[in-house]
Amino acid sequence: MHHLIVDNVAKTYGETRALKGVSLAVEKGELFGLIGPDGAGKTTLLRSICTLLVPDSGSITVAGLDISRDVPAIRAILGYMPQRFSLYQDLSVAQNLRFFADLFQVPKHERPERLARLYHFSRLEPFKSRLAGNLSGGMKQKLALSCALIHTPEILVLDEPTFGVDPVSRQEFWEILHQIRAGGTTIVVSTAYMDEADQCDRIALFFEGEIAAMGSPAAVKGAFPYRVYRLSGTALQDLKTFLEGQPEVRGIQLFGDALHVSFSEKPSPETWREWARRGGFPGLRWEEISPSIEDVFLAHMAGETA
Amino acid sequence: MNEIAVQTQNLTRRFGKFTAVDRLTITVSRGEIFGFLGANGAGKTTAIRMLCGLLLPSEGEATVAGFDVYKSSEAIKKNIGYMSQRFSLYDDLTISENIDFFGGVYGLSPALIEERKEALIEQVGLGDFRKRLTRDLPLGFKQRLALGSAMLHDPPIIFLDEPTSGVDPRARREFWSIINELAAAGKTVFVTTHFMDEAEYCHRVSIMRAGKLIALDSPGKLKESYGRNNMQDVFVALVNDEDPRPEEQL
Numbered sequence: 429m430h431h432l433i434v435d436n437v438a439k440t441y442g443e444t445r446a447l448k449g450v451s452l453a454v455e456k457g458e459l460f461g462l463i464g465p466d467g468a469g470k471t472t473l474l475r476s477i478c479t480l481l482v483p484d485s486g487s488i489t490v491a492g493l494d495i496s497r498d499v500p501a502i503r504a505i506l507g508y509m510p511q512r513f514s515l516y517q518d519l520s521v522a523q524n525l526r527f528f529a530d531l532f533q534v535p536k537h538e539r540p541e542r543l544a545r546l547y548h549f550s551r552l553e554p555f556k557s558r559l560a561g562n563l564s565g566g567m568k569q570k571l572a573l574s575c576a577l578i579h580t581p582e583i584l585v586l587d588e589p590t591f592g593v594d595p596v597s598r599q600e601f602w603e604i605l606h607q608i609r610a611g612g613t614t615i616v617v618s619t620a621y622m623d624e625a626d627q628c629d630r631i632a633l634f635f636e637g638e639i640a641a642m643g644s645p646a647a648v649k650g651a652f653p654y655r656v657y658r659l660s661g662t663a664l665q666d667l668k669t670f671l672e673g674q675p676e677v678r679g680i681q682l683f684g685d686a687l688h689v690s691f692s693e694k695p696s697p698e699t700w701r702e703w704a705r706r707g708g709f710p711g712l713r714w715e716e717i718s719p720s721i722e723d724v725f726l727a728h729m730a731g732e733t734a
Numbered sequence: 735m736n737e738i739a740v741q742t743q744n745l746t747r748r749f750g751k752f753t754a755v756d757r758l759t760i761t762v763s764r765g766e767i768f769g770f771l772g773a774n775g776a777g778k779t780t781a782i783r784m785l786c787g788l789l790l791p792s793e794g795e796a797t798v799a800g801f802d803v804y805k806s807s808e809a810i811k812k813n814i815g816y817m818s819q820r821f822s823l824y825d826d827l828t829i830s831e832n833i834d835f836f837g838g839v840y841g842l843s844p845a846l847i848e849e850r851k852e853a854l855i856e857q858v859g860l861g862d863f864r865k866r867l868t869r870d871l872p873l874g875f876k877q878r879l880a881l882g883s884a885m886l887h888d889p890p891i892i893f894l895d896e897p898t899s900g901v902d903p904r905a906r907r908e909f910w911s912i913i914n915e916l917a918a919a920g921k922t923v924f925v926t927t928h929f930m931d932e933a934e935y936c937h938r939v940s941i942m943r944a945g946k947l948i949a950l951d952s953p954g955k956l957k958e959s960y961g962r963n964n965m966q967d968v969f970v971a972l973v974n975d976e977d978p979r980p981e982e983q984l
């Protein structure tokens with residue numbers, strides 16, 4: 429059953445066409461990710477789903493309710509965490525959590541377990557009595573997330589929830605999302621972290637107000653038309669310059685201490701050895717890898733797969 | 735300029751009983767890209783604010799561009815650029831007005847501001863946007879504009895606090911190529927990030943935990959000493975769960 433249906437939604441701000449006719453459908457209990465560069469239209473779509481913004485055309489239904497007619501009914505079943513969520517800076521960590529638990533009418537007997545789970549993820553328990561205004565940037569973000577997750581709505585909409593959150597807490601945050609989803613909640617989440625895309629059941633890649641690719645992370649990666657190699661063991665900048673001059677190369681991207689290079693066809697071992705010799709890269713190591721979402725994303729942005 | 739850009743000795747900052755930065759000792763050389771990593775709340779922003787002359791230390795010593803953080807915070811501000819964790823741009827000013835504002839803060843003459851503004855707008859690729867409100871800019875542009883504004887006075891040292899948080903993979907790579915150019919031109923770059931692939935792009939990486947420095951080396955050496963293949967795994971191994979400070983001090 430589709431819990432959320434977005435049908436041909438368009439929205440223009442002045443001259444900017446934020447959404448150019450976007451359609452998607454999310455199943456009940458699905459964890460759906462919106463992946464895309466800033467300004468691609470993710471926030472506009474999420475705000476529309478939450479009844480905070482009226483699209484110029486197209487329709488959106490949430491649990492069968494129409495966003496333009498059934499605003500109170502949708503708000504009653506939907507939880508939303510905006511991109512820059514403000515807490516009460518002059519309340520402590522614990523007071524903020526209690527405030528939101530009261531606001532969302534979380535039954536008293538359910539609170540200890542929820543708080544324990546959220547404190548485990550956020551590591552904020554030792555800082556319970558600190559004022560929110562005195563927390564670090566990432567701690568504030570984690571408190572905001574905890575406040576958003578203190579109740580379990582039917583559908584949860586999170587706009588870049590892990591902004592500024594450290595790698596360890598990000599992992600734990602996604603574990604919580606999986607638990608919430610296992611309880612039947614539908615989750616729509618946007619992110620700029622490509623590794624988080626892999627945690628979703630399905631994703632939509634957004635570019636300039638349109639969906640460029642949609643499906644399970646495996647399907648989106650599987651549709652990538654090129655073979656990808658991971659190259660390391662030599663001066664990467666020189667290697668990049670050298671490979672840019674090779675006609676077989678479709679794309680080159682820096683990934684930490686390695687280059688990812690894509691080809692229409694797999695180069696032969698002789699070709700690799702020849703490149704290492706001709707370019708003067710005696711330590712060059714190459715291995716074929718399966719493309720990551722980040723490879724797919726970067727190729728889309730560079731227009732390599734258009 | 736001095737070959738040492740930043741030097742600290744037991745630099746400490748307390749808030750009440752809580753020690754946010756605990757005896758930090760580091761030396762950063764001119765032209766270095768110095769990565770400053772740590773879990774949320776480890777003390778990175780607090781340390782940077784002390785080094786930028788914005789927050790007084792409780793104890794310890796620090797010099798930035800040769801100036802003492804206790805005595806010469808004004809001289810420090812002229813010699814550094816600082817891009818704060820939530821970019822320090824005014825959303826309700828246009829691009830052009832933001833640059834004028836920062837030029838004024840750094841005491842540049844109107845003629846010099848005009849000249850550098852043109853260069854900056856060109857460099858960031860903002861030509862078509864100059865009269866637009868900053869709030870309407872995509873984050874990747876905002877972030878490059880914030881960097882440019884923080885560097886209008888051409889300082890030798892720049893502090894970047896999470897410059898790439900929330901930024902997409904392409905914009906992050908573009909931003910890092912600017913960082914590399916700056917370092918190649920002799921600027922010292924002090925940068926924090928929660929993206930572990932970016933740690934690989936630093937010359938040296940320090941990792942803080944609960945206010946203390948717990949590791950400092952090149953990414954290659956760190957991976958080797960901790961027997962991990964990537965910085966993500968090094969980070970996760972080092973920054974383990976519990977805050978080691980006794981509860982009464984939190």
Ligand SMILES: Nc1ncnc2c1ncn2[C@@H]1O[C@H](COP(=O)(O)OP(=O)(O)OP(=O)(O)O)[C@@H](O)[C@H]1O
Pocket residue numbers: 558562563564565566567592594749752754772773774775776777778779780781819
């Ligand atoms: N004014 C203050 N009063 C009390 N505690 C403070 C104050 N400012 C900062 N702290 C505390 O100091 C610690 C370090 O904060 P800091 O902002 O330096 O962390 P950070 O490493 O930059 O973290 P993040 O990755 O989340 O940005 C945190 O526990 C924070 O709550």
Ligand SMILES: [Mg+2]
Pocket residue numbers: 564565566778779780819895
């Ligand atoms: Mg910080």
